[in-house]
Amino acid sequence: MNPLQTLDPAVDASCCVPSAKPALSAEEAQQKALVFKALADPNRLRLLSIVKGEEAGESCVCDLTGPLDLGQPTVSHHLKILVEAGILHREKRGTWAYYSLVPGALDDVAGILSAL
Numbered sequence: 001m002n003p004l005q006t007l008d009p010a011v012d013a014s015c016c017v018p019s020a021k022p023a024l025s026a027e028e029a030q031q032k033a034l035v036f037k038a039l040a041d042p043n044r045l046r047l048l049s050i051v052k053g054e055e056a057g058e059s060c061v062c063d064l065t066g067p068l069d070l071g072q073p074t075v076s077h078h079l080k081i082l083v084e085a086g087i088l089h090r091e092k093r094g095t096w097a098y099y100s101l102v103p104g105a106l107d108d109v110a111g112i113l114s115a116l
Contacts, residue, residue: 038085
């Protein structure tokens with residue numbers, strides 16, 4: 001009876017060379033994930049598209065409740081998350097808050113993905 005021969009796999013030395021590009025640190029990944037978490041909600045995406053589509057470049061929170069069929073506190077909560085993620089800018093005028101797209105914010109989001 002012949003014993004089974006085992007072959008050593010060919011090892012390509014280039015497969016084990018560390019990448020010259022460092023991986024994201026835990027802190028960087030956490031910060032970037034906040035942006036994607038903010039965009040992962042359908043209501044927030046709709047809010048973003050409404051604000052972005054306004055001719056004036058901004059929307060009053062009072063005008064954002066109707067299209068989403070949500071209450072003002074819920075809309076304000078979603079807007080707050082988009083502001084904290086650095087996507088929208090909030091400006092208080094009297095009793096109302098106006099929201100506008102942060103210049104370059106959407107390019108920054110696209111850049112996060114292309115930089116991975």
